[in-house]
Amino acid sequence: MVSTLAKRLYRLKKQILEICILLILTLSFLVANNCFGANLKYIRVLIFKDVSSLNVRIDGFYEVRDIKHQTLYRGKNLSATITVSRGKISMGKAIFNNDRLIIRADDPQVVMVNGKKFRGDICLVRSNSLLKAVNYIELEDYVKGVLIHEASHYWPLEALKALAVVCRSFALYQAEERSSQDYDLSSDIYSQVYGGKSGERYRLNQAVDSTKSQVLVYKGKVLPAFHHATCGGATEDAAILWNIDILPLKGVVCGFCQDSPHFNWHLVLNRAEVRKKLSDGGYKTQDIQDIVILSKTNSGRVKDMSIVFASGNLNISAKDFRNTIGPNSIRSANFKLRFEGEDIVFEGIGWGHGVGFCQWGAYFMAKEDYNFHQILEHYYPGSKIEIRS
Ligand SMILES: [Zn+2]
Incomplete structure (x- = not known):
């Protein structure tokens, strides 16, 4: 009698255990599928x-x-x-x-x-x-469409992998910031130049696939991974340009981009051209008498300047001056200028705003066998790579 009862209890326990295992397996399957759907990032x-x-x-x-x-x-x-x-x-x-x-x-x-x-x-x-x-x-397809405009597919793979992580992080940061707007990013230089599937290349896709879902984070948040073509010696503090004051974007000595094809730039504009650009940008202008650099940032870039007119002057930040004249004409805020008659001669270093990742610096780091983790640590000190899938 006791033995029969014990057998029944044993069978009951076994059945309960089997039902529990089945429940756990079913729940795991549902959660896994739900996560898969919910976690695809667009x-x-x-x-x-x-x-x-x-x-x-x-x-x-x-x-x-x-x-x-x-x-x-x-x-x-x-x-x-x-x-x-x-x-x-x-x-x-x-x-x-x-x-x-x-x-x-x-x-x-x-x-x-x-x-x-x-x-x-x-x-x-x-x-x-x-x-x-x-x-x-x-997101992964987006990064595949962006890289061709940021680098050549002949670049060393570790530099391309670093750039893939940078572009993915920047896109994800923008998506989080702009969730209430019609779009997260534009496809021009003001976000990241995006060429759709037409821009994809085998080695670029390889760099994206081998770093799939890896993004830069700082204090648990996706890093606004700003990047530019060539810093010209030192990267800029993001706080100078935008309201972003965090350790990974405070600026570092680059030390790798001196052989970049974009290290030096030279531009000649005449006084009337500069005046017209300023005027088109909404500034009140007169004939330009002089341009005075008022202050520089710690990285050596121009911070504030003054356009001197016959009567009065216009104080303007180098950031606004650059955007008004054209960011691909005044290629960086790291410049000197001189007047030669009616001409204004600008001589500068670097290309881009200079914050964060220096692409040509990364290229030369990879040439010297640094891996993509080391490259990212160099340009974004204090940040970490996490999987966000
Ligand atoms: Zn650099």
């Missing part, structure tokens, strides 16, 4: 801004959806000009009442917009009679 990149029309082509099946991903139309082989007609988005013969539309090609198709290939979805945003096109793209 970036919203502005690819065309305020245009009156867009040419879109898809070979294969596609859907037009509203912003809640409800299907409005499903078709095959799209080749249409998209415009705004009487306040509505028209796509070929179809007219949509929605101000925002998502065009999604069936995987793994690629969408062509104005002749460029893009992975992911295209979101059209109408404002009045103009359109914005925003590419919704998975």
Whole structure:
């Protein structure tokens, strides 16, 4: 009798144990699948801004959806000009009442917009009679489309891997900062130059894949991983340019970019050209008599300057001066200037704002066999690499 009861109890315990194991396995499966879906990171990149029309082509099946991903139309082989007609988005013969539309090609198709290939979805945003096109793209694919504009695919792999981590971190930081806006990044030099799938190369993709999901963090937060072409000797403190004052962006001595092709720059503008640029930038101007450098930053870059007119002067930061004249003309804030008659001769060092990662410095570090961890530690001291997938 006792033996039978013991056997029954044993069987009951075994059944409970089996049910528990089954429950745990089921829950693990659900959590794993949920995480997979929830953790895919998407970036919203502005690819065309305020245009009156867009040419879109898809070979294969596609859907037009509203912003809640409800299907409005499903078709095959799209080749249409998209415009705004009487306040509505028209796509070929179809007219949509929605101000925002998502065009999604069936995987793994690629969408062509104005002749460029893009992975992911295209979101059209109408404002009045103009359109914005925003590419919704998975983070890793975005980084693959960016690297070609930041470096050559012939660069040493460790430099490319460092750059992949930098671009991924910068994009993720922007996505967190701009979640309430229509897009996270623009595709020009003011964010990161993005060329869609057309910009991908085998070795660049290799650098992205081998650092998949790795991002720079500081004190638990994704680092705004600013980067530039060539620092010219020392990187700049981000606090000088923006309201960001953290250890990894305080500036370091670079020591590696002196052989960069962008180390020195030279620009000649005449007084009238500088005056016109300032005037176009919204500043009140007169004939320019002189330009005086008022202060410099610890890294040696110009901080504040004064444009001297016949009566009065304009005090302006070097950052604003550079942006007004053109950041690819005045390539850096590290410059001297002199007047030669009507000409103003600028001689400068480096290319870019100078904050964070010096790309040509990274190139020469990799040439000297530093790995991508060491390169990133050099340019962003105190930061760490974490997996954010
Ligand atoms: Zn440098």
